[in-house]
Amino acid sequence: MRTGFVERYGKLTELDRSFDLKFWQDQPPRARFLATWEMIIHAHKVKGGDVRQLRLQRSVRLFNANQVKYLVIGGYALMH
Numbered sequence: 001m002r003t004g005f006v007e008r009y010g011k012l013t014e015l016d017r018s019f020d021l022k023f024w025q026d027q028p029p030r031a032r033f034l035a036t037w038e039m040i041i042h043a044h045k046v047k048g049g050d051v052r053q054l055r056l057q058r059s060v061r062l063f064n065a066n067q068v069k070y071l072v073i074g075g076y077a078l079m080h
Helices: 018-026 029-046 052-065
Strands: 070-073 076-079
Touching: 029 052
Parallel strands: none
Antiparallel strands: 070 076
């Protein structure tokens, strides 16, 4: 028998979202974030995008939004 799984059976026309909402509300924040990130990566791949751009674009956008002038990485200061 599988453990850690929850199943619900019924006709699609008779099912509401309460099952999904309860399941995700019972998950810790990290599990919800990881599941969301997995879907973002999958959608980006389906569209033919380079997954590595997701992190870089977000980082650059945040640095620019916060007017970051210097970034210290491993003890080295990099100028913007």
